[in-house]
Amino acid sequence: MSVLTRTDGAHPAAPRPKNGRATIGAMAFMVLAACYMLLPVYWLIVAATKSQSDLVGTPGLLPAEWHLGDNLSALFAQQNGAFGRWLLNSLLYAGAGAAAATALAAAAGYALATYTFPGREAVFSVILGGVLVPATALALPLFLLFAELDATDTFWSVFLPSVVSPFGVYLSRIFAAASVPDEVVEAARMDGAGEFRIFRTIALRLMAPALVTVFLFQFVVIWNNFLLPLVMLQDDRLYPVTLGLFTWQSQTSRLPELQSLTVVGALVSVIPIVLTFLLLQRHWRAGLAAGAVKS
Structure with missing residues (x-):
């Protein structure tokens, strides 16, 4: 077997040794x-x-x-099972709110990316401005608005503001512009498909990875939301877990046993967020992989 050699007399460059100290x-x-x-x-x-x-x-x-078992038993027995009710409230606020926010963001982002109409860029600029506005600056105006409607201290006073996600609209528009080809939309229109059917059967599937991201972000934001429930709610039966644990922590000087219950409650409250990420991670990766092989 012959061996190929260079005729110019130069030796092939030897591989550089890896910098072990840097690694x-x-x-x-x-x-x-x-x-x-x-x-x-x-x-x-x-x-x-x-x-x-x-x-x-x-x-x-x-x-x-x-003492973890005893702490968990005391946690769910305290105040006639208030922690379990707060946990369910948070799941309802975050789960339903994130789903509604994702649906609205997907529709708005798809419309901004697909349709051309007067003032489209102005609307998008306003949405980008909404991303920059901190939630603390909106708490008091929202309270005054719901007070005018006599809707404070209700489920809707926490739920309705949670379904608005300017960042979700921004992300949906960027991803819709990149992943939903105009040719596909025009072909569907020529086949007689309506606009809502195109959005539901084509755009949503192509935008799936971004929508999972929007849902995860909004779920975490709503789950960790503290200021809005603090401003809006007085009935402890409507409290999310964040506000409920805060009320227990504020009473530890009078009831010291609430300190350990607050710590255990904080640990339990993290579990739904971790499970949500683990359950949706597979769909997120599958969507990204499917989008990578599409032509």
Whole structure:
């Protein structure tokens, strides 16, 4: 077997040795950053397993006697099962609100990307401005608006503001412009499909990865929402879990046992968010992979 050699007398360039120190340094930095970000999670898990006396009498990062089962029983029994009701309220606010916000954002983003009409860019600029407005600046105007309608301290006073997502509209328009070809829309129109049918059967499927992203973002935003329920609600039966745990924490000086229940409740309240990400991650990746192979 012959061996090919270079006739110009030059030797092939040898591969450069990898910089081991840089790799080790980068890995060490990432490990430290991960530990720093996961430290509050570790503290929360450890603190949730402690009794009230161990919570205040032992170092926060060191485990003590296991009381997680007793803490969970006391958590769901406290105040006639108020925590379970708050958890269901948060699931309703976040789940239904995120679904409605995603549907509205998809329709608005598709319309802004597909149709040409006077003032389209002005409307989009207003939506971009809405992304920049902090939620704290909107709490008081929303309260005054719902007070005029005599709708404060109701489910709708928290739910309706949650279905508006300027960032979702922005993301939906960008993704619709990139993933829904005009040729496909025109071909569907020539075949006699109506506009709503085109949106429902074609656009939504092509926009699926972006819509999952919009849903996840809006779900987390609504789940973590605290200021709007604080301003709108007085009936504790309508509280989300964030506001409910805050009311318990504010009473720990009078009822010290609520401190451990608040910690356990905070741990339980994180579980739905983690499960939502894990359940939708598969659909998110599948949608991205399907979009990558489309011509």
